[in-house]
Amino acid sequence: MKAHKILIIPNAEITKVKNDFAVEKNTGEFAAELQRLGSKVTIYGQIIDEPNNIHVYKLNENSLNVRGLYRKSNKVLNYILLYLRVIPEILKSDFVYIFYPTAFKYTAFICSILQKKYGLYVRGMDDMQGKIPSLIYKQAAVGFCVADFFTDNINKIVGKKIAYTMRPMITLTENDIVENRTYENKDSYEILYLGRMTNDKGIIELLHGTSELKKMNYKFRLSLIGDGEYFEKLIELANQLDINDVVSFKGAIFDSSEIRQYFLNSDIYILPSYHEGFPRTLYEAMIYGTPIITTFVGGIPSLMKDGVNCMKIEPKSIKDIVSSLTLTFENYNKFGLLARQATKTVSSLLETRKYSHAMDVHRYLNKL
Incomplete structure (x- = not known):
């Protein structure tokens, strides 16, 4: 040949x-x-x-x-x-x-x-x-x-x-799907963002939302994984908002086992991006059973369905970020139902x- x-x-x-x-x-x-x-x-x-x-x-x-x-x-x-x-x-x-x-x-x-x-x-x-x-x-x-x-x-x-x-352009397969996660209400929640640190990913709004949630006395931690031209500016913004006690900038991580552990240790995956194709991180969140909050931009609505396998937020909306996370914190056991449906979504996709x-x-x- x-x-x-x-x-x-x-x-x-x-x-x-x-x-x-x-x-x-x-x-x-x-x-x-x-x-x-x-x-x-x-x-x-x-x-x-x-x-x-x-x-x-x-x-x-x-x-x-x-x-x-x-x-x-x-x-x-x-x-x-x-x-x-x-x-x-x-x-x-x-x-x-x-x-x-x-x-x-x-x-x-x-x-x-x-x-x-x-x-x-x-x-x-x-x-x-x-x-x-x-x-x-x-x-x-x-x-x-x-x-x-x-x-x-x-x-x-x-x-x-x-x-x-x-x-999906990922190395994960059907064998990596996690189906035995439990979703119970907690006193404190772990939130994850994984992606580029740029001005169009909605991280500025996410940090402002984090500040508001902190003032409302919710207990949580936000881990930001990734690198990019806005990395230092975002760290500076977190300092200005006085949220360093609840926000961690992890930098770029490429080790697949380490990324898997972050998804498994997180209660929520949030993607407040302004525009996307269909990000690999949503596939990863579905495969690892991490409940998803995301904007519906680009190709995301072709697979993600609000109230079925994720929760929808509008781009550039601090209000939506705050209200969706508030709702999740107060009803996490119900939010887990969306994660289970997301696992079924990605399982069907990988099979076909x-x-x-x-x-x-x-x-x-x-x-x-």
Whole structure:
């Protein structure tokens, strides 16, 4: 069987790490699995020589090829050079796989001009509508999406089925599902947030909500796991709100067993994000049986149902955060019913979607 030459264009930079290059863990693992399945994989993008605690998967160490250009100070020149540099890489490839949305989206049109097939990994709300996205969808050979919301949108625009909802891009399986958790009212509750520390994740509202709950004399602790450009600012905000006694900033954690323990030790998982595709952390919370409070943005409503398997809050609403947590603290045994239903939701999903993301792409390429 032919070894396909695949060019992957992620939607984040590549980080220079000593004598190697690194990307986000799940991106690297996806590329490595594709290579184990028999493809020759190259990852292309803008290279930055700055510390990045999120980029921990080393590429050369895992026999993955890297191409790209170091970031220039002039942004316009930077992108012109990146687009020119990608042309020979596209010509050498059998298939180009673009993580979408991305600032590097016009690569799709270069592929079309060069008559090279490209596919899309659609994972977020940005750049979903309009003439340019519609053209990108219509010229794509295939799309794999993180939620039915994105799949249905693309197929509607294209007028035929080219997009498919994939299995969650997580390493967890049906065997990891925790079904024996108990949900009893407590004197104090553990709340967990896990994700990027950026200005669009709703953490500012979460900290203000935490301050209000503390003033109402509820007993709880909030653990924030993750890193990002707002990390220091959020620590400063927690200091200003005088909530350091109930808030802990844990930084980035990548060890799967440690993350599992945080979910199991937490009574509530909260995601107050402004926009998402379908975050992996919701799958993790469902698998580990941690009750969920979340905004219904992006692809989240395609799987999460308010009052069925989670509790809904509105984006940017401190009031919703406070009222939902208050309701949970006072009725936790009933809130546990939502968690049990969420476990059934994810169990059904994992049973029906057997193939990993890399296997989906590999099976598609073998049909060409």
